Amino acid sequence: MAGNPFHLAWFLQGSSVQAWGEPWTGHIGTTWRQPELFLDMARSLERACFDYLLLEDSSYVGESFGGSTEIYLKNGIATPRQDPSVVAALMTQVTSRIGIVPTFGTYAYHPYLLARLVATLDQVSNGRIGWNAVTGSSDFAAMNFGMNGMPEHDLRYDMADEYMEVCRGLWGSWDTDAVIADRRSGVLVDPAKVRAVNYAGKHFQTRGPLNSGPGPQGQPVIAQAGGSPRGRRFAAAHADTIVVNAKGIDAMRAYRDDVRKHMVAQGRKPDTCKVLYLINPILGETMEEAYDRKKKRECMANDRLLERLAHFGKVTNIDFGKFDLDKALPDDVTTNGHQLNLEQFRALAKGRSIRETMASFNAVDLSVELVGTCDAVAARMGEVMQDVGGDGFLFSMPNVNRRTLAEIEDGLIPALQDRGLVRKAYEHKQFRDNLLAF
Ligand SMILES: Cc1cc2nc3c(=O)[nH]c(=O)nc-3n(C[C@H](O)[C@H](O)[C@H](O)COP(=O)(O)O)c2cc1C
Numbered sequence: 196m197a198g199n200p201f202h203l204a205w206f207l208q209g210s211s212v213q214a215w216g217e218p219w220t221g222h223i224g225t226t227w228r229q230p231e232l233f234l235d236m237a238r239s240l241e242r243a244c245f246d247y248l249l250l251e252d253s254s255y256v257g258e259s260f261g262g263s264t265e266i267y268l269k270n271g272i273a274t275p276r277q278d279p280s281v282v283a284a285l286m287t288q289v290t291s292r293i294g295i296v297p298t299f300g301t302y303a304y305h306p307y308l309l310a311r312l313v314a315t316l317d318q319v320s321n322g323r324i325g326w327n328a329v330t331g332s333s334d335f336a337a338m339n340f341g342m343n344g345m346p347e348h349d350l351r352y353d354m355a356d357e358y359m360e361v362c363r364g365l366w367g368s369w370d371t372d373a374v375i376a377d378r379r380s381g382v383l384v385d386p387a388k389v390r391a392v393n394y395a396g397k398h399f400q401t402r403g404p405l406n407s408g409p410g411p412q413g414q415p416v417i418a419q420a421g422g423s424p425r426g427r428r429f430a431a432a433h434a435d436t437i438v439v440n441a442k443g444i445d446a447m448r449a450y451r452d453d454v455r456k457h458m459v460a461q462g463r464k465p466d467t468c469k470v471l472y473l474i475n476p477i478l479g480e481t482m483e484e485a486y487d488r489k490k491k492r493e494c495m496a497n498d499r500l501l502e503r504l505a506h507f508g509k510v511t512n513i514d515f516g517k518f519d520l521d522k523a524l525p526d527d528v529t530t531n532g533h534q535l536n537l538e539q540f541r542a543l544a545k546g547r548s549i550r551e552t553m554a555s556f557n558a559v560d561l562s563v564e565l566v567g568t569c570d571a572v573a574a575r576m577g578e579v580m581q582d583v584g585g586d587g588f589l590f591s592m593p594n595v596n597r598r599t600l601a602e603i604e605d606g607l608i609p610a611l612q613d614r615g616l617v618r619k620a621y622e623h624k625q626f627r628d629n630l631l632a633f
Contacts, residue, residue: 200633201580202469202587203617205240205249205597206438208273213625214274214573215271219596224237230282232597237286238371239600240293244618246630247294248286249327249418249438249589250279254303255336260505272504280312287320294419294626296325299360303340305333307401310365311440317410322625328433329575330355330527331511332532349425359433363414365393368404371413376504422535431457435630437583440473440485442539447472447562447583469586469630476565476572485567489559496558504553505590511537520550561591
């Protein structure tokens with residue numbers, strides 16, 4: 196492959212109605228229960244040779260805005276939302292190369308159950324599963340699992356470190372060649388290749404071995420998105436790929452350099468983890484058309500300011516409904532949720548009101564602005580990667596529909612491929628091998 200190839204992935208915000216209120220989504224309000232759109236999406240992204248499709252998740256109905264579920268329910272904000280393991284399993288059955296990465300919260304599953312679920316998905320996908328390991332952030336989610344609230348932010352990552360150790364032990368409790376299936380001797384599994392784990396930690400205990408048998412990858416791919424200093428250390432310790440919404444080239448480079456430094460400190464080779472940056476490219480047949488579309492998206496984002504605040508409040512546990520939106524966010528507001536997001540909001544605010552800040556906060560552009568013809572956007576993506584140093588992009592687009600998918604698969608991707616910036620065919624059968632192919 197010529198030039199500097201980079202990796203591509205897609206961030207699907209939950210197996211849910213997702214694009215309610217967006218144009219070109221047909222009868223999504225009633226057809227969402229059957230994941231036809233998402234299966235078409237998996238096929239399309241595989242034809243475009245994406246590394247993976249990440250399915251976001253949370254396991255509660257939002258209630259952070261005005262102390263009510265109303266705005267979340269009326270507008271379909273992250274609800275209703277199906278269990279990502281089911282949709283992920285279905286996606287694996289209509290594809291053969293792309294990695295599928297469901298999100299599971301460490302607060303929501305016992306590690307034994309999680310390890311078995313992920314190993315099973317790895318089996319049915321022939322080694323194409325990743326797990327987006329999140330610690331969770333909402334007290335409402337915690338209450339659905341019998342807790343009063345989420346443990347403190349950094350403690351959640353300490354617990355998750357232990358959780359990862361348990362899972363790795365369980366995934367390693369079978370050698371990958373333990374199933375010999377020797378019809379002549381009648382022996383299915385070599386008992387010498389399966390062992391107990393006997394893990395007794397501060398937060399988790401398990402005996403093992405795992406009863407699902409080994410996954411083809413042995414250890415599945417781990418995705419992570421730690422943004423805080425503690426979160427970055429966790430990601431650097433465990434992740435094969437990290438996804439981040441860093442704002443601008445300098446922040447993108449700084450994030451990657453920091454994570455790579457942490458990896459070296461932990462005895463890992465930095466090139467074994469691919470850092471992907473969130474983008475929301477806006478394409479047009481001409482530059483004018485693309486900028487016109489961007490303007491329309493900005494108007495739409497502005498019309499949905501309250502909904503976007505409600506979503507932001509959902510991940511930061513902040514009830515923006517109780518503030519005067521025409522005043523600045525009080526300095527003493529902190530979060531036990533996503534810290535990086537709040538930090539980015541404050542950095543953008545510079546004393547401006549909540550309303551003014553939200554008007555531009557993640558409204559359209561994410562890490563960098565990408566607006567133009569397919570050729571112009573492909574060229575810009577190449578430049579950005581050159582400046583940042585690697586490793587690729589994570590598409591995060593609110594208008595998930597077949598029109599958007601066609602624009603990416605049949606417009607942008609060929610323009611990137613013509614420049615030698617992304618792959619034209621998968622190098623390998625398994626997910627991690629493709630992720631590490633360049
Ligand atoms: C692209 C991306 C995807 C994420 N997906 C999820 C998710 O599906 N579920 C979730 O609870 N958190 C998700 N998060 C939040 C992260 O796990 C993390 O909490 C957040 O980036 C803030 O970092 P911090 O917790 O270290 O402050 C995501 C973050 C990013 C940037």
